[in-house]
Amino acid sequence: MNSSVLVINCGSSSIKYALIPAAADQPRLAGIAERLGSSDAFLKGIDSRGERFEKALLPGVDHTRALEAILEHLEGHRPAAVGHRVVHGGERFTRAARIDDEVIATIEATAALAPLHNPANLEGVAATCKLFPDLPQVAVFDTAFHQSLPPQAFRYALPEALYRDHGIRRYGFHGTSHAFVSERADALGGIEGGWLTAHLGNGCSTCAVWEGRSLDTSMGLTPLEGLVMGTRSGDVDPSLHAHLARQLGWSLERIDEVLNRGSGLLGLSGLTNDMRELEVAASEGHENARLAIEVFCYRIAKSLAALSCALPRLDGIVFTGGIGENSPLVREKVVSHLPHFGLGLDRTVNAQTVRGREGRIDGGHPAAPRLWVIPTDEEGRIAEETRQLLDETTP
Ligand code: ADP
Numbered sequence: 001m002n003s004s005v006l007v008i009n010c011g012s013s014s015i016k017y018a019l020i021p022a023a024a025d026q027p028r029l030a031g032i033a034e035r036l037g038s039s040d041a042f043l044k045g046i047d048s049r050g051e052r053f054e055k056a057l058l059p060g061v062d063h064t065r066a067l068e069a070i071l072e073h074l075e076g077h078r079p080a081a082v083g084h085r086v087v088h089g090g091e092r093f094t095r096a097a098r099i100d101d102e103v104i105a106t107i108e109a110t111a112a113l114a115p116l117h118n119p120a121n122l123e124g125v126a127a128t129c130k131l132f133p134d135l136p137q138v139a140v141f142d143t144a145f146h147q148s149l150p151p152q153a154f155r156y157a158l159p160e161a162l163y164r165d166h167g168i169r170r171y172g173f174h175g176t177s178h179a180f181v182s183e184r185a186d187a188l189g190g191i192e193g194g195w196l197t198a199h200l201g202n203g204c205s206t207c208a209v210w211e212g213r214s215l216d217t218s219m220g221l222t223p224l225e226g227l228v229m230g231t232r233s234g235d236v237d238p239s240l241h242a243h244l245a246r247q248l249g250w251s252l253e254r255i256d257e258v259l260n261r262g263s264g265l266l267g268l269s270g271l272t273n274d275m276r277e278l279e280v281a282a283s284e285g286h287e288n289a290r291l292a293i294e295v296f297c298y299r300i301a302k303s304l305a306a307l308s309c310a311l312p313r314l315d316g317i318v319f320t321g322g323i324g325e326n327s328p329l330v331r332e333k334v335v336s337h338l339p340h341f342g343l344g345l346d347r348t349v350n351a352q353t354v355r356g357r358e359g360r361i362d363g364g365h366p367a368a369p370r371l372w373v374i375p376t377d378e379e380g381r382i383a384e385e386t387r388q389l390l391d392e393t394t395p
Pocket of ligand 1: 274279
């Protein structure tokens, strides 16, 4: 299939979109509709001339109306298919799936595992089906890439019935990003290697990839497990919930809210979840901003060291996501915590590899694991998986 794919990533109050042409050198139309359902909903994006636009949407606008507004900005381009990012595919989906009633029912049934995400993703599916009844729609799951984890990596040490009857296990997320950057690292190195990938954005996760397969990852049943994130705590003592409930009288809702939205870089610094602002504040002497960055980087290194156990051989580490692609400081600190990996770091190249540049920052010693900065392309990957599936299944 060599026409464009419309990629949709629907949240409860937002829709990110990107029209991905088949040819990589063609411009992408992309943008985001935000604050849907509120009185100050808006749509902003980039047109085919690369120019930015922003406009207000009607108060209370729903997903279907917002998608109609988005279509007006596609400048007459008609996609050949729609690829949806769907967060949780449970154990059922090991790869992308063409959306039909059965697939929708399975995504609905998995909503208990991702109550914030899957219902919102399905709203996007319903809206695009209404607007494009004839177009094939494909679901691409964040969890699918990690379905190759062996039981020793995906099982919690809990009673078996919790896994068997309730699906309580580690699933992992950010699969499209880890798949994209590890495949790119393979292509750059000319080998199918062993990579540790660190996706560091507002959400953060690490992954161990061997010969194109995910063997372990830092997120678990939900995207709260693992690294320190923008507003999420990552790993805490599992007894913390009981402690907060018993000692402070906190409700489950409050605990959930604090761990998901009031913790991480924001909670530690008491300032912001934005790494750019934290770096500035730390350089001006803000002690808690400095601490937030230190904890963030140490925990990434600790996670990478732990995940290295999954790999028969370590060929290198890949940094990606807004922080991984743009923060030489974070990359340098992470590397400094892993002296036993024998990593080198070229400080000059590290400092220059920002703002969407791909680059090898380890200095090139042949015996040392490589350090790559590879800008992720989740939308591109979703479009590619959509095309692949349709090519295979369309007669
Ligand atoms: P999301 O997970 O929402 O897609 P991104 O991948 O865009 O998020 O990452 C957002 C993070 O990237 C923010 O913490 C932001 O501060 C950080 N970031 C972006 N640019 C820089 C920069 N130049 N230096 C440090 N951090 C940056």
